[in-house]
Structures are given as structure tokens and as C-alpha cells.
Amino acid sequence: MNAIAPVLRVAVIPVTPFQQNCSLVWEAASGRGVIIDPGGEVDRLLARAQQExxxxxxxxxxxxxxxxxxxxxxxxRRLGVPIEGPHPGDQFWIDLLQKSADEYGFSCEGPFVPSRWLHDGDTVLIGEQILDVVHCPGHTPGHVVFVHRASRFAIVGDVLFQGSIGRTDFPGGNHSDLIHSIREKLFPYGDDVTFLPGHGPTSTFGAERRSNPYVSDAAVRRT
Ligand SMILES: [Zn+2]
Ligand SMILES: [Zn+2]
Structure with missing residues (x-):
């Protein structure tokens, strides 16, 4: 995210009618990368990877x-690469994936099997770049967030948004777990961390700590 000498590059590819921010993230020096949260539109994702x-x-x-x-x-199936994540707490959502896809009219080739489940404190690699895995339950029980400390950048899925937080009214959702995940596990990374959420524009932890109506310092003092 550093415009002068970026270590990682990020292409956001909103997919599905929910405009989910699927991302292609790669190490600039090597061109080695990952696709994070492929909700749909596989051909578009692969075309973008090839183009970049x-x-x-x-x-x-x-x-x-x-x-x-x-x-x-x-x-x-198309790439033949490993699947890493989520945390095992989301197994029941994986089991429901085909049913949910059918309901929403999404294309789905059935539930996936993670090559590697992720846990709090694990790391994942993008090329040779190391990202922290932070288990952030609340929106779903097995939600994980990826943080690249070196470039002050995080990919947070549906945990935190610009001006909002993830829904907790789904099965397995828990509001106080979500607040704890954001306040105690993400914000300590620092106000200067820029995050890409699962939907909508990027923001920083510092901006949300100042003004997010759900998790700002002032909002937490009120409770
Ligand atoms: Zn979600
Ligand atoms: Zn979402």
C-alpha cells in the first residue's frame, strides 16, 4: 500500500450481487500471490491474475x-492450489455453502475442504511475505483476519467496515465477541493500519477508533 515501494500489491475484484471485495494480493518483487475470498466469478479472477x-x-x-x-x-479445481482457512469454527457454514448458494442463485461446486485450517497466532505466506492470522469470532465463529505488519495492511472480511461492523444476527453470531475481536485483537495493531473490508471502501483502524459508532473509543465508553 506504499505508493513508492510497495511490497504487496492488491487488486480488489468485487464479486457476486453482494459486491464482495475478493482480492488478488501479490508480492511485487516475485509476482507470487493469493486470491482471498473467491465468492464467485472465477473466470474474472483468473483473467485478472493473468493480466497482472x-x-x-x-x-x-x-x-x-x-x-x-x-x-x-x-x-x-482450476488452479490446483491449497486452500488455507477459515478457522474450524466455520465448518457448519462450509456444510451450508451449497444450500446458501442455491438460495441466492450463486454458482457453487459444493463445499470445499481446507488444506489447512487456520488458528489464532498462525501465519500465512504471500510469496515470502508473512501475514499474521488473527481469529476474530463474532460475525461467524471461525472468521480470521490477515495482517501484514510490514506494510501496515489488513484484510478483515466482514469483521469491520468503514463506519460499521459485521452483522451478528446469523447462526453462530455474537455481538460481544465481535466487539472484543475488533477492540482487543485488531486495534492493537495500530491506528496506522489500512484495512480492506469484505464490502465497501478501505479505512484505517485509527479512523474507526475515532468515529465508528459501534467500536470507537467514545462508543465503548458509553457502554
Ligand atoms: Zn459474512
Ligand atoms: Zn460478506
């Missing part, structure tokens, strides 16, 4: 909601 000259080495999943994960099986 990116070798996709793995698929990362923040959580197993249909708009984030419906095309995981299809993409895995």
Missing part, C-alpha cells in the same frame, strides 16, 4: 459465508 502477471499459489478464506467462499471449490 500473478502466479496464484494459494486460496485464503476469511470466513465461509456464501459471498466469500461459494467459488472456492471451482477455483481450487
Amino acid at each position: 502477471g500473478v502466479t496464484v499459489e494459494r486460496i485464503l478464506i476469511t470466513h465461509a459465508h456464501v459471498d466469500h467462499a461459494a467459488a472456492t471449490s471451482a477455483l481450487q
